[in-house]
Amino acid sequence: MEQTQKTDVIVTEGVTKVYAADGIPVNALNGIDLTIQSGEFTALVGPSGSGKTTFLNIISGLDSPTDGKVWLAGKVLSEMSGNELSDFRRDNIGFIFQAYNLIPVLTVEENVEYIMLLAGVPKAERHERVITMLESVGLTGVADRVPTQLSGGQQQRVAIARAMVSEPQIILADEPTANLDSKTGADLLEMMRHLNAETGMTFIFSTHDPMVMESARRLITLRDGHIDTDEAR
Amino acid sequence: MILKIAFRNIFRQKRRTILTALAMIVGFMLLSVTIGLSDGAYGNIIAMFTRNRIGHIQVHREGYLDKPSLYKTINNASTVGETILSVAGVEAWTPRVYGAGLGSVGEKSTAVQIIGIDVARETEATRFDKKVVEGSTLGEIPAHEAVIGKDLAKILSARISSEIVIVSQGADGSIANDLYKIVGIAESGDDLTDRVACYLHIEDAQELLVLEGRVHEIVVIVSNINRVDKITNVIETQLNDSTLDVAPWQVVAKSFYRAMRTDQQGDAIARWVIMLIVAIGVLNTVLMSVLERTREYGVLKAVGTKPVQIFWLVICEVVIIALGSICVGALLGALGNYLLSIYGITYPEEISFGGMKLKTLYAEVNVRCLVIPAMTVMLSAAVVSLFPAIKAARIMPAKAMRTH
Numbered sequence: 001m002e003q004t005q006k007t008d009v010i011v012t013e014g015v016t017k018v019y020a021a022d023g024i025p026v027n028a029l030n031g032i033d034l035t036i037q038s039g040e041f042t043a044l045v046g047p048s049g050s051g052k053t054t055f056l057n058i059i060s061g062l063d064s065p066t067d068g069k070v071w072l073a074g075k076v077l078s079e080m081s082g083n084e085l086s087d088f089r090r091d092n093i094g095f096i097f098q099a100y101n102l103i104p105v106l107t108v109e110e111n112v113e114y115i116m117l118l119a120g121v122p123k124a125e126r127h128e129r130v131i132t133m134l135e136s137v138g139l140t141g142v143a144d145r146v147p148t149q150l151s152g153g154q155q156q157r158v159a160i161a162r163a164m165v166s167e168p169q170i171i172l173a174d175e176p177t178a179n180l181d182s183k184t185g186a187d188l189l190e191m192m193r194h195l196n197a198e199t200g201m202t203f204i205f206s207t208h209d210p211m212v213m214e215s216a217r218r219l220i221t222l223r224d225g226h227i228d229t230d231e232a233r
Numbered sequence: 234m235i236l237k238i239a240f241r242n243i244f245r246q247k248r249r250t251i252l253t254a255l256a257m258i259v260g261f262m263l264l265s266v267t268i269g270l271s272d273g274a275y276g277n278i279i280a281m282f283t284r285n286r287i288g289h290i291q292v293h294r295e296g297y298l299d300k301p302s303l304y305k306t307i308n309n310a311s312t313v314g315e316t317i318l319s320v321a322g323v324e325a326w327t328p329r330v331y332g333a334g335l336g337s338v339g340e341k342s343t344a345v346q347i348i349g350i351d352v353a354r355e356t357e358a359t360r361f362d363k364k365v366v367e368g369s370t371l372g373e374i375p376a377h378e379a380v381i382g383k384d385l386a387k388i389l390s391a392r393i394s395s396e397i398v399i400v401s402q403g404a405d406g407s408i409a410n411d412l413y414k415i416v417g418i419a420e421s422g423d424d425l426t427d428r429v430a431c432y433l434h435i436e437d438a439q440e441l442l443v444l445e446g447r448v449h450e451i452v453v454i455v456s457n458i459n460r461v462d463k464i465t466n467v468i469e470t471q472l473n474d475s476t477l478d479v480a481p482w483q484v485v486a487k488s489f490y491r492a493m494r495t496d497q498q499g500d501a502i503a504r505w506v507i508m509l510i511v512a513i514g515v516l517n518t519v520l521m522s523v524l525e526r527t528r529e530y531g532v533l534k535a536v537g538t539k540p541v542q543i544f545w546l547v548i549c550e551v552v553i554i555a556l557g558s559i560c561v562g563a564l565l566g567a568l569g570n571y572l573l574s575i576y577g578i579t580y581p582e583e584i585s586f587g588g589m590k591l592k593t594l595y596a597e598v599n600v601r602c603l604v605i606p607a608m609t610v611m612l613s614a615a616v617v618s619l620f621p622a623i624k625a626a627r628i629m630p631a632k633a634m635r636t637h
Contacts, residue, residue, distance in 0.1 A: 054631075062535055063631035082540045082627075090537025101532040101634065105241035110234075117234045118537050162536070 008071075009169055009202050010036040010059050015068035017054050017225075028054040030225040031068065036204060038169065041196050043216035044206045050222040052206035056172050059204075060093050061085045073169055090118050094163030094201075098175035100155040102147040102162070108134070109143040112161045119166060133161040137191060153184035160188065164195060170202045177209045189215055235542055239549035246522065253518040253551075254558045257610050260511030261562025262569060264606035267507060269570035269596035270578070271500045275493060276597050279458065281422055282489060283482045285359055288327075288452030289461050290468065291485045292317070293478050297449065298485065303332060303404055306447035307477065316471050317453055322464045324456045327354035328448040330438040334401030334409075336381075336431055338389040345385065345431040347401060349438025349448075358454045361419075361432075368393040368417035375436040379413035382427035383420045391415050399431065403443035411441050504605075512613035516620070519551055523621040530625045531633025540626035547622035548615065555614035559607045566606060570596040 017029040029051045036042060044052045057063035059070055061077045070077045073092050080088060095101075102111050109130050116126045134143060137157040147155055156176060163171050171192070177185035193215055196203050205212055213219060221229040243250050283289050291298075292313060294305035307313055310328045317326050330349030335342055352371045355361040362370045371378050379397055381389075391397065395415045403409040413433065421427055439446060455464050461481045469479040483490045523530075530543055573596035583592045596602075 057631035060535075062634075063629060086534065086537050086539040089535065095535055097532075097634070101528075101535070103238065103529070103532065105238055105245050110237075114234065115537055118539075118542075 006037040006039060008035050009038045009073055010034070010204075011071040012059060013069045013071075015055070015058055015065045015070060017051070017058060017063070018066045027225050029058070029065070032225075032227060034220070034227065034230075036202065038202050039196070039200045040218055041193065041203045041216055042205070042218040042220060043213050044204065044220050044222060045208070045213055046222035046228070048208075051225040052222055053174055055222065056174050056204065056206050060095070060170075060172050061089060090115055091166070092169050094166070094168040094171045096156070096159050096163050096171065096173035096176045098178045100147070100152070100159045100179075102155055102158055104147055107144050107146055108139065108150070108158050111147070111158055112165050115162065115166045121166075129165055130161075133165045136195075137161045138187075152179050153181070153188070156180060156184075156188060160192065164199075164201070167199070168201070170204065173203065173205045173207075175207055175209075176205065177207070177212060182211070185209065186211060235546050236549055239546055239553060242526075242550055243553055246525075249518065249522050249525070250554060253515065253522070253554050254561070256514030256518055257511065257555055257558035257614065258562045258565065260507065260514060260613075261559060261606040261610050262566045264504060264507050264511070264609055265562065265566030265602045266569050266573065266596065267500070267504060268602040268605055269566075269573060269598060270594060271497070272599055272601060273570075273574060273595045273597035274591070275497065277595055278493065278591065279482075282486065283458065284454065285364070285422060286426070287482055287485050288358060289455045289458055289482050290453035290465050291480055291482075292451040292453065292468070292472070293449065293480070295476050295478050298478060298480060301331065301449070303402070303442065303449075306404075306444060306449055307451060308447050310446075310448040310451060313472060313474075313477070314451055317451065317468055320464060320467050320471055322455050322457060322460055323453055323468075325354065325358040325454040327351055327358040327452050328435060329355075329450040329452060330435055330442065330444060330447075331449045332401050332438065332442045334399045334431075336385070336389060337398045337400075338391040338395050338415075341389045343385065343388050344429060345381075345399065346426075346429040347399060347438055347441065348430055348432050349435040349442075350432055351435045358452055364419040364421050365417040366420045368415070370417055371432060371434050372416075375434040375440075377411065377413050377437055378416045378434065380417035380419050380432040381415055382430040383418055384424070384428040385430065386415075386418045388428070391418075393417070397431065399441065401442060403441070404445075404447075405443045407443065409441045409443065411437075413437070508609045508613060511610060512617050515551070515555075515610075515614050516617035519547070519614075519618050519621045522550070523547060523625050527625075527628060527633045530628050531630040534628060535630040535634065543628075544622045544626040547625050548618055551614050551618035552611070555611050559610055562606060562610065563603050566602060567598055570598045570602055574598055 012032050012034045015029055015032040019026045019028055032055060044055060046052055058065050059072065064078065103114065106114065112130045112133060113126050134140060137160050139154060139157050142150060142154065177189060189212060192203060195201060207213060217233050219231045220227060294307055297305040314326045314328065317323055328351055332347040334345050334347050336345035350361065352373050365380055371380055381391060393415060397413050397415055398410065399413065400410040419432065455461060465479055465481045533543060577593040577595040579593045
C-alpha cells in the first residue's frame with residue numbers, strides 16, 4: 001500500500017439526535033464528538049438501540065442531527081442543499097447496507113454502473129470499471145441478472161462493488177454481514193480488508209458480528225447514544 | 234437511466250400499472266363517449282333544425298327578422314336566389330312566403346300560418362316531401378292544394394281531400410280568402426309548426442296574399458355547416474344590397490341557439506366532473522405507488538440520485554402510463570363512438586329540445602372526442618403526479634429506508 005498522509009475525513013462535534021416516539025422524545029445520540037482519519041478500518045459496536053445506525057446515517061447525510069455539526073471531507077453537511085448533498089454522497093461515500101438495498105429493476109451490471117452514470121463517467125470507462133469491480137468481488141457471469149436472481153451473499157457482493165466502483169473516500173457499512181452465513185461473511189470481510197489495505201479507503205462498520213469486531217483496527221463502543229469506549233488496535 | 238428505471242418499474246409492478254392505466258382508460262372512454270354523444274346530439278338537433286326547417290342561412294328584407302311583416306318583401310327573389318347559388322359552398326336555395334290567417338274545415342276553425350313554398354326547391358333544400366306523412370306532397374304547378382300540419386289536421390278534424398277555407402289579409406289591404414283541397418298531412422318534428430302550418434304552392438300563396446311575385450324569405454342550404462359564417466359574409470358581399478339582411482341560422486333562431494349553448498355549458502360541467510374523477514383515480518394510484526416504493530426512493534437518494542432526478546422518475550412513470558392509456562383509450566373511445574353513431578341510444582319516450590323531437594341519440598366521431606380526453610388524461614396525470622413526485626424527491630433517505 002502506498003504510504004499516504006492521514007487526514008481527518010469525518011469530524012463530529014456534539015452530535016445529538018432526538019426522535020419522537022409516540023410523542024415522547026427519545027435521545028438516540030447524546031452529543032457525540034468523534035474524529036475518523038483516512039484509511040481507518042473502524043467498527044462501531046454496541047447493543048441494539050445504542051445509536052450505531054443513527055450515527056452512520058448522520059455522518060453520511062442520510063439523516064440530519066437535532067444538534068451538533070458533522071464535517072465530512074472538510075465540508076459541513078448541514079450547510080449543503082439537497083442536490084449538493086446527493087452529489088457529495090455520490091462522489092465521496094459508498095454505502096453497504098444490511099439489507100443490500102440494490103435497485104430491483106436494474107441488473108447487476110446496471111446497479112454497479114448506476115453511481116458512475118450519475119457522475120457522468122463515459123460509457124466505455126463505466127463498462128470497464130464495472131467488469132473489473134465485479135471480478136474483484138468474485139462475481140463473474142452474473143452481470144445480466146437482476147438482484148432477485150442472486151443469493152444473499154452475491155447481493156452483498158454487488159452492494160460492495162456498487163459502493164466501491166466510484167472509488168469514494170469513505171465506505172459506510174451498516175451490519176454488512178448480518179444477513180450472511182459465516183463463511184460468506186468472512187469472505188466478504190476479508191475482501192473489504194484487502195480493499196482497505198490496497199486503496200486506503202476509510203471503512204466504518206456498525207456491527208454485532210464478533211468477526212468484524214476482531215478485524216477492526218479501531219473499535220468504538222456506543223451505549224445509550226454516547227461513546228462508551230474508543231479503542232485503537 | 235432514469236427513463237430506463239421508469240420503464241422497468243412500470244413492467245415490474247404490473248398490477249399497479251394496470252390499475253393506474255385502467256383509471257386513465259376508463260376516464261378517457263367516459264369523456265370521449267360523453268363528448269361524442271353530446272356533439273352527436275347537438276349535431277343532429279342542429280341538422281334537423283336547419284336542414285329540415287330554417288336552413289343554414291336566411292335572407293330577408295331589412296328588419297323582417299326582428300319584426301316580421303307582410304309588407305317586408307324581397308322583390309326579385311329569382312335574381313337574389315341565383316346570385317346566392319353562384320357562391321361557393323351553397324348547395325340550394327328556396328323562397329318562402331308567410332302569412333297569418335284563419336283556417337276552417339267544416340265548422341271548425343283555428344289560426345293558421347300560411348307558408349307558401351316552391352315545392353321543387355323546398356324539396357331539394359329542406360326535403361319537404363319527407364315531411365308529408367299522409368297523402369301526397371303539393372304539385373309543382375299551383376292547383377289550390379294544401380298540405381297541413383299533423384296537429385292542425387287533428388284540431389280541424391281534417392282528412393285528405395277535405396277542403397280548407399283560409400281567410401287572411403292581402404298586401405293591398407283587401408280581405409283575402411280562398412278554398413284549398415287538403416292533399417297531404419305533414420310532420421315537421423316541431424310541435425308548434427305542426428299545430429299551425431298550412432303549406433300552399435308559392436304562387437297560390439302569393440295570389441291569396443296579393444304579393445305579386447314577392448317573397449318574404451330565401452332559405453339557403455350550404456354543403457358544410459361549419460362554414461356558415463364565412464358563406465354568410467360572401468353572400469352579403471355578392472348581393473351588395475343594404476335593404477337585405479343575410480343571417481346565419483344562429484341569428485335566425487336566436488332563442489334556440491341560446492338554449493343550446495346553455496345546455497352545452499351544462500355538459501361542460503359534467504365533463505369537468507368526469508375529469509375530476511379521472512384525476513382523483515390517477516392521484517390515488519400514483520400515491521399508492523410512491524408509498525409502496527418509499528424505501529426504493531430512499532436507496533436511490535442515498536447512493537447519490539438528486540431529488541430532482543427522483544422527481545422526474547415519478548413524473549416519467551406516470552407520463553409513460555398516461556401515453557399508453559391514451560393510445561388504448563383513443564382506440565376504445567373511437568370504437569365506442571363509432572358504434573353509438575350507428576346504433577345510437579334509443580330513449581323509452583321521445584324527448585323534445587327547442588321544439589325538436591328526438592327518439593334516438595347518436596354519437597359523433599370527431600377530433601374533439603379524442604383530443605379533449607387525451608389532454609385531460611395527460612394534464613390530470615401530470616398535475617396529480619406533482620404532489621407524489623415532490624413527496625418522493627423530498628424523502629429523507631434514512632427514514633425512507635426504515636420503511637418496509
